[in-house]
Amino acid sequence: MAEKRPKNLDPFWQRLRRKLRWRSGRGWNAHDFARRYQGTDDAWSYRNSPRHQRRADLLMAALPRETFGAALEVGCAEGFLSEYLSARVAHLIACDLSREAISHARENCKGFPQIDFRVADIRHDFPGEELDLCLFSDVLFYLSQREIEATLKEAARRIKPGGFLVMAQEWKDYYSNLTPPSHVLSRLDASADWVLSTDITLHSINGVGYLMIAVYQRTAMSGGPAQGVGFA
Numbered sequence: 001m002a003e004k005r006p007k008n009l010d011p012f013w014q015r016l017r018r019k020l021r022w023r024s025g026r027g028w029n030a031h032d033f034a035r036r037y038q039g040t041d042d043a044w045s046y047r048n049s050p051r052h053q054r055r056a057d058l059l060m061a062a063l064p065r066e067t068f069g070a071a072l073e074v075g076c077a078e079g080f081l082s083e084y085l086s087a088r089v090a091h092l093i094a095c096d097l098s099r100e101a102i103s104h105a106r107e108n109c110k111g112f113p114q115i116d117f118r119v120a121d122i123r124h125d126f127p128g129e130e131l132d133l134c135l136f137s138d139v140l141f142y143l144s145q146r147e148i149e150a151t152l153k154e155a156a157r158r159i160k161p162g163g164f165l166v167m168a169q170e171w172k173d174y175y176s177n178l179t180p181p182s183h184v185l186s187r188l189d190a191s192a193d194w195v196l197s198t199d200i201t202l203h204s205i206n207g208v209g210y211l212m213i214a215v216y217q218r219t220a221m222s223g224g225p226a227q228g229v230g231f232a
C-alpha cells in the first residue's frame with residue numbers, strides 16, 4: 001500500500017519563512033526542527049521501525065571497510081545510526097544542528113560513551129580532521145545547492161586522501177524545498193576531489209520513493225578552500 005504523505009508539523013508562517021529562505025538560497029535551520037524534537041526522544045519514529053532497521057542494515061553493509069579510525073556522522077539526530085556506526089569506528093564524532101536532538105542522543109546512547117556528540121551546523125562548523133569516513137544520512141537535502149557545494153569542499157579538506165564520504169538519502173515523490181540526491185551526485189562527480197567507490201544502490205520505499213546509497217572516495221587531489229558560505 002502506498003505510504004501516506006505525513007502531516008506537516010510546522011505552522012503556516014514557519015513554512016512560509018522556510019520557503020522564502022529556500023528561494024533565497026538558504027537551507028533549513030534549527031528552528032525548522034525544533035517542533036519535531038519537542039516532547040519525544042524518537043522524533044523520526046525510527047525506533048522499532050522495521051523499515052528503518054532495514055535502512056540501517058543496508059547502510060552498514062554499504063560501508064566500504066569493516067572498521068574505520070576516525071569518523072564523522074553529520075545530522076545524527078537522536079543517535080539511531082550512531083549506535084550502529086560506533087561498532088565499526090574507533091573514534092566517532094556525531095553532530096547535529098539541533099541542541100535538543102543532541103541532548104536526546106546523549107541520553108539514548110548512554111551505553112556508548114565512546115560517541116562524541118556535538119551540536120554543530122555543518123555549514124559553519126565542520127567537526128573533525130583527518131577523517132577516514134564521513135556519513136551524511138538524510139541530511140544534505142536540507143541544504144541549498146550553494147551550501148552543499150561549500151560543505152562538500154570542506155568535507156574534502158577534512159577527509160584524508162583514501163577516506164570515504166557516504167551519502168544515504170531517502171527521496172519521495174512529494175518532497176519540496178529540499179535538494180534531491182541527484183544534485184549531490186552531480187557535484188561529487190564534477191569534482192576532482194572524489195571518485196565513486198562502489199556502485200550506487202537504489203532501494204524502493206513503499207512505492208513512493210527510494211533510498212539512495214552512494215560511496216565516494218577522497219582522491220589525492222588538493223581539496224582547496226571552500227567557497228560561498230560559512231567556512232573561513
Ligand SMILES: C[S@@+](CC[C@H](N)C(=O)[O-])C[C@H]1O[C@@H](n2cnc3c(N)ncnc32)[C@H](O)[C@@H]1O
Pocket residue numbers: 028033044074075076077078080081095096097098101120121122123136137138139142
Ligand atoms: C531526518 S534526520 C536524519 C537522522 C540520521 N542522520 C538518520 O539518517 O537516521 C535529519 C537531521 O539532520 C539535522 N540537520 C539538518 N541540517 C543540518 C546541518 N546543517 N548541520 C547539522 N545537522 C543538520 C537535523 O537537525 C536532523 O536531526
